[in-house]
Amino acid sequence: xxxxxxxxxxxxxxxxxxxxxxxxxxxxxxxxxxxxxxxxxxxxxxxxxxxxxxxxxxxxxxxxxxxxxxxxxxxxxxxxxxxxxxxxxxxxxxxxxxxxxxxxxxxxxxxxxxxxxxxxxxxxxxxxxxxxxxxxxxxxxxxxxxxxxxxxxxxxxxxxxxxxxxxxxxxxxxxxxxxxxxxxxxxxxxxxxxxxxxxxxxxxxxxxxxxxxxxxxxxxxxxxxxxxxxxxxxxxxxxxxxxxxxxxxxxxxxxxxxxxxxxxxxxxxxxxxxxxxxxxxxxxxxxxxxxxxxxxxxxxxxxxxxxxxxxxxxxxxxxxxxxxxxxxxxxxxxxxxxxxx
Numbered sequence: 438x439x440x441x442x443x444x445x446x447x448x449x450x451x452x453x454x455x456x457x458x459x460x461x462x463x464x465x466x467x468x469x470x471x472x473x474x475x476x477x478x479x480x481x482x483x484x485x486x487x488x489x490x491x492x493x494x495x496x497x498x499x500x501x502x503x504x505x506x507x508x509x510x511x512x513x514x515x516x517x518x519x520x521x522x523x524x525x526x527x528x529x530x531x532x533x534x535x536x537x538x539x540x541x542x543x544x545x546x547x548x549x550x551x552x553x554x555x556x557x558x559x560x561x562x563x564x565x566x567x568x569x570x571x572x573x574x575x576x577x578x579x580x581x582x583x584x585x586x587x588x589x590x591x592x593x594x595x596x597x598x599x600x601x602x603x604x605x606x607x608x609x610x611x612x613x614x615x616x617x618x619x620x621x622x623x624x625x626x627x628x629x630x631x632x633x634x635x636x637x638x639x640x641x642x643x644x645x646x647x648x649x650x651x652x653x654x655x656x657x658x659x660x661x662x663x664x665x666x667x668x669x670x671x672x673x674x675x676x677x678x679x680x681x682x683x684x685x686x687x688x689x690x691x692x693x694x695x696x697x698x699x700x701x702x703x704x705x706x707x708x709x710x711x712x713x714x715x716x717x718x719x720x721x722x723x724x725x726x727x728x729x730x731x732x733x734x735x736x737x738x739x740x741x742x743x744x745x746x747x748x749x750x751x752x753x754x755x756x757x758x759x760x761x762x763x764x765x766x767x768x769x770x771x772x773x774x775x776x777x778x
Contacts, residue, residue: 450590450591450594453594453628454594454628454632454771455628455771455773456771460526460529462522462525462526464518466521466525467518467521467522467525468513468517468518468521470521470524470525471513471517471518471519471520471521472507472511472513472517473521474517474520474521474524474557475492475506475507475517475520477557478492478494478506478553478556478557479492481557481558483553483556483557484506487509489509490509490510490511491505491507491508491509492505492506492507493505493506494506494549494552494553494556496549496552499552501545501548501549501552504516504549504553506520506553515546516546516549516550516553519546519550520550520553520554523535523550523554523562523565524554524559527559527561531561532561532564533564534564534565534566535561535564535565535566536566536567536568536715537565537566537567537568538568538570539567539568539569539570540569540570540571540572541569541570541571541572541641542572543567543569544567544569547565547567547569548567550565551565551567566715568640568715569640569641570640570641571640571641571642571643571644572643572644573635573644573645573646574643574644574645574646575645575646575647576645576646576647593631593648594627594628594631596648597627597628597630597631597648597651597652598623598624598627598628599627600627600648600649600652601623601624601626601627601630601652601660602623602627604652604654605619605622605623605626608654610622610654610664610778614777622775622778625663625773625774625775626652626659626660626663626775626778627652628772628773629659629660629662629663629767629772629773629774630651630652630658630659630660631648631651631659632659632770632771632772633651633658633659633662633721633767633770633772634646634647634650634651634658634659636717636718636720636721636770637657637718637721637722637725638718639716639718640715640716640717640718657725659767659772661725661728661729662724662725662728662763662767662772662774663767663772663774663775663778664778665728665731665732665759665763666728666760666763666764666767666774666775666776667774667775667776667777667778668732668735669731669756669757669759669760669763670760670775670776670777671777672740672741672753672756673753673756673757673760675741676741676753676756679749679750679753680750681750681753681754681757682750689748691738693730693733693734693737693738694734694738694751694752694755696730697730697731697734697755697759698755700726700727700730701727701755701758701759701762703723704723704762704765704766707719707720707723708720708766708769717769717770720766720769720770721766721770723766724762724763724766724767724770727759727762727763727766728759728763731755731756731759734752734755738752739752740752740753740756741753
């Protein structure tokens, strides 16, 4: 009953972050299967039994060392269940890639896991990839559970949401909103700030998470990107009856318009590169650069009051495409962008 309570608590947090899982695996499903895989390895002479009864895999020839897979008393260790879980996942999904998103403290563990499965003859193990990310620290140092400095996810989320509400109210960005709409906006901004602040950093680099810094409507942050989308949405509402087809003369483009067009054309390449490198920060930094460039364009040149109809159509079209790509890019990061702010 207590275990169920824990899982229900996890689910509440996942729901708040809009995170879902296609399949959950429990130790009760993998414990015995893991032991069976160890027995299989012994039969194939891939694993060895020590004099004390423990089962190991000798990876010294691979630049590692001997790794215990089963203790001398027959009980399993973490990797025993991981061997089983990997096999279950492959049987159920048959994926080409099996990506483990786990902190860099487990680099050794996943090297052993991949090698063990490869040596057992599983060709699919070649597709195992450990997306090893650096740990998140507070501005005053690393979160350490033994020193009582653990960052509880729910507490951290609550703090970010509190700051989001406070700053949004200060800036008057909920003017005309109902109480329910304002509450939804605070959550959208707070969670967007949290996710963006983490995802804008290359996974291999250490992250210093500062809740106050993450919610800055003028900095390299999620709220800045979100506000830009809301700005574009406001323009599109005013231009909803405008037919933006028909502009043909692009020879008079100004420098910022050219820069924006080039940037818009790079979206697919950025997404492809991010996927190939397993690096969401490329998408995060792209949408920020796009938002920053658009804001310069917005401030320097009239859009709806452009001097010619052709200029007006072009600038509205650029606004439309900017809004679409900000929305698509942030969606890939699990971030929602508001239509109004």
